[in-house]
Amino acid sequence: MNAMDLLEFARGPALWFSLFVLFAGSAWRVVAIVRLGKRPDLSEPRDARPFAGAMRGILQRMILRKELRSRSKLGAMQGYLYHAGLAVVVFGFLPHIAFVERLTGISWPALPGPLVYVAVALTIVSLSIVLLERLTDPVLRLISTFDDYFSWGVVFLPLVTGMAALGGWPQESAGSAPLYPVPLAIHLLSVELLLVWLPFGKLAHAFLVFGSRAVTGIAIARKGAAL
Amino acid sequence: MAAAAAPDARRATQVLAAQVDRDVAWQLEACVRCGQCAEACHFHLATNDPRLAPVRKLQPLQTAYRRERVPFPALRQSLGLAPAELTAGELAEWSELVYDSCNLCGRCTLACPMGIDIAGLVRRSREGLCAGGFAPADLYKAAQRALDTGSPTGVGWPTLKRHIEVQQEETGIPIPVDVKGAEYLVILSSIEMANFPEVIGALARIFRQAKVSWTLPSRGFEATNVGIQIGSRDVAAALLSRIVEAAERLQVTHVISPECGHAYSALRWEGPNLLGRPYPFKVIHIVELLDQLVREGRLRLRGKDGRRLAFHDPCQLVRRGGVIEEPYRLLNAVSANPVEMPSSGAANFCCGGGGGVSAIGRAEGLRFAAFECKKRQVEAAGAEALVTACANCRNVLEEAIDHDGMQLPVLGLTELLSQYLAAEPGATG
Numbered sequence: 001m002n003a004m005d006l007l008e009f010a011r012g013p014a015l016w017f018s019l020f021v022l023f024a025g026s027a028w029r030v031v032a033i034v035r036l037g038k039r040p041d042l043s044e045p046r047d048a049r050p051f052a053g054a055m056r057g058i059l060q061r062m063i064l065r066k067e068l069r070s071r072s073k074l075g076a077m078q079g080y081l082y083h084a085g086l087a088v089v090v091f092g093f094l095p096h097i098a099f100v101e102r103l104t105g106i107s108w109p110a111l112p113g114p115l116v117y118v119a120v121a122l123t124i125v126s127l128s129i130v131l132l133e134r135l136t137d138p139v140l141r142l143i144s145t146f147d148d149y150f151s152w153g154v155v156f157l158p159l160v161t162g163m164a165a166l167g168g169w170p171q172e173s174a175g176s177a178p179l180y181p182v183p184l185a186i187h188l189l190s191v192e193l194l195l196v197w198l199p200f201g202k203l204a205h206a207f208l209v210f211g212s213r214a215v216t217g218i219a220i221a222r223k224g225a226a227l
Numbered sequence: 228m229a230a231a232a233a234p235d236a237r238r239a240t241q242v243l244a245a246q247v248d249r250d251v252a253w254q255l256e257a258c259v260r261c262g263q264c265a266e267a268c269h270f271h272l273a274t275n276d277p278r279l280a281p282v283r284k285l286q287p288l289q290t291a292y293r294r295e296r297v298p299f300p301a302l303r304q305s306l307g308l309a310p311a312e313l314t315a316g317e318l319a320e321w322s323e324l325v326y327d328s329c330n331l332c333g334r335c336t337l338a339c340p341m342g343i344d345i346a347g348l349v350r351r352s353r354e355g356l357c358a359g360g361f362a363p364a365d366l367y368k369a370a371q372r373a374l375d376t377g378s379p380t381g382v383g384w385p386t387l388k389r390h391i392e393v394q395q396e397e398t399g400i401p402i403p404v405d406v407k408g409a410e411y412l413v414i415l416s417s418i419e420m421a422n423f424p425e426v427i428g429a430l431a432r433i434f435r436q437a438k439v440s441w442t443l444p445s446r447g448f449e450a451t452n453v454g455i456q457i458g459s460r461d462v463a464a465a466l467l468s469r470i471v472e473a474a475e476r477l478q479v480t481h482v483i484s485p486e487c488g489h490a491y492s493a494l495r496w497e498g499p500n501l502l503g504r505p506y507p508f509k510v511i512h513i514v515e516l517l518d519q520l521v522r523e524g525r526l527r528l529r530g531k532d533g534r535r536l537a538f539h540d541p542c543q544l545v546r547r548g549g550v551i552e553e554p555y556r557l558l559n560a561v562s563a564n565p566v567e568m569p570s571s572g573a574a575n576f577c578c579g580g581g582g583g584v585s586a587i588g589r590a591e592g593l594r595f596a597a598f599e600c601k602k603r604q605v606e607a608a609g610a611e612a613l614v615t616a617c618a619n620c621r622n623v624l625e626e627a628i629d630h631d632g633m634q635l636p637v638l639g640l641t642e643l644l645s646q647y648l649a650a651e652p653g654a655t656g
Contacts, residue, residue, distance in 0.1 A: 033256060036296065038249040039500070042500050043499045057342050064338065068338045076261070076263060076340075079261070142278070144260060204256070209257055211257065213342030225573075226549075226551065
């Protein structure tokens with residue numbers, strides 16, 4: 001297999017396989033939960049608007065209560081940083097938009113290149129701090145599993161391979177400049193690894209979080225209790 | 228009640244797995260092990276012991292779920308993809324985490340960015356540990372006593388009858404018992420009956436002024452539900468059905484949950500689900516009713532307490548129960564100098580004794596250690612006295628205050644309010 005074959009493989013069968021696993025795996029994970037069912041709550045609710053409770057749960061938990069912030073771990077702030085950084089890199093970088101457009105025909109305006117590069121740098125630093133904290137904090141060390149470290153790796157890897165594919169600190173023209181096929185194929189394969197792993201490990205919180213926050217939001221809204 | 232039955236890890240695992248429904252699974256699956264919950268837990272904050280991180284308390288429930296409730300459990304087990312079976316040793320170790328070092332106070336729930344109700348899941352975990360014989364012996368004994376005598380502390384009708392007679396004598400107000408067709412049924416927690424029987428006289432004075440039709444029952448008067456604390460639906464339902472039977476027998480329209488956090492949780496939120504049917508009456512907490520009576524102008528107050536009074540929020544009433552504003556309105560009505568503790572209201576620290584912890588002898592040291600968080604809040608507020616609306620909180624706070632050599636009275640909100648009732652023309656009480 002030569003370099004172009006590898007790139008074609010990464011852009012073709014490997015990509016479609018990873019997308020299939022992503023969607024089928026995610027659907028399977030949700031079905032496995034929903035099939036368990038739940039008995040209706042017979043207590044008289046203070047607030048009988050489950051949808052409102054679910055939405056409150058989903059939105060309000062995006063921000064940590066102020067009373068609990070003072071001692072919050074470094075990771076809490078990093079959480080905002082690397083999620084925002086990843087969003088900028090994944091959805092704001094011109095080559096990524098071009099890639100999606102080629103597959104789906106859908107496109108949107110890209111963010112300025114320098115902003116994306118700063119986001120990449122901040123995300124890499126932020127994820128490194130998060131890993132360091134997981135390795136050194138006594139609570140995090142105790143509760144961490146293989147999933148935590150492996151998931152960290154499959155998120156970090158595409159950032160590194162992406163930088164490598166651009167040949168280091170990229171130029172403003174990135175996006176239109178030709179890339180070397182092997183580094184690009186490796187970058188694509190690292191993203192595909194992430195897509196394949198996402199439904200099965202903790203990265204599935206990308207969609208599971210909505211269910212978890214919603215059911216708690218509904219239960220708490222019924223009681224009129226604190227969210 | 229399998230009181231202190233021989234520990235059975237298999238039985239515990241089965242019951243743990245049976246606790247997992249759709250909503251529990253959403254939450255167990257969503258955990259990203261961020262550790263935020265540890266920073267909200269007074270047991271962890273006071274001891275710095277990483278073992279006490281709330282999320283870690285869910286490990287037996289997680290294991291049972293992943294072994295027994297996920298799709299194709301047998302196949303997963305045969306392929307080595309399921310976690311190892313829980314052992315009696317592990318469950319005995321987790322008994323300390325699930326019972327001794329958790330008040331089910333729900334502060335961790337507030338902190339979880341994934342919206343996981345950790346306290347609710349610990350409550351479910353207790354069902355498994357209790358069924359398997361891994362709950363603390365003190366709670367099994369209390370549960371058995373409650374089933375046998377009607378009360379976890381063994382307080383029976385003769386004792387309550389004596390308290391009623393004394394309170395009638397002190398207030399000069401007849402206290403109604405077993406009055407059919409009364410509007411409100413008053414029930415009491417075992418700690419109120421044992422330590423604070425004056426609350427009966429306070430209620431009599433308040434209800435006389437507000438012209439509330441009420442009664443105490445001679446059967447089904449015990450509000451404390453040790454079944455909720457130990458984690459036994461059967462015990463909880465059996466104890467609760469006595470109250471429901473009394474309410475139905477006396478045909479009341481409302482049952483008043485007394486100043487007891489877990490009693491409120493048991494009666495108001497868990498009760499209909501434990502019995503499998505809605506109630507034919509409404510449940511109202513005494514604090515909600517008092518607030519309503521004041522706002523309707525049926526309770527007239529006169530004078531105020533001049534001390535710096537801080538309200539200690541009972542977790543099951545405020546954070547978990549949704550009675551958040553009412554106690555503060557009442558306190559402000561009778562206090563000239565109310566002060567607030569840092570993070571008062573929904574995020575306040577637990578007293579350390581909720582969730583049955585105050586009844587677990589082996590947990591006493593940990594409970595006193597956890598009080599450190601509450602103590603810091605009290606000192607920051609500069610409170611000269613604490614007011615609360617839970618007899619168990621009151622008892623636990625008094626013990627911890629005494630243990631720490633502090634000078635700080637702890638008052639019950641109902642009793643405090645009754646001291647500031649405007650005099651009625653012709654009244655003797």
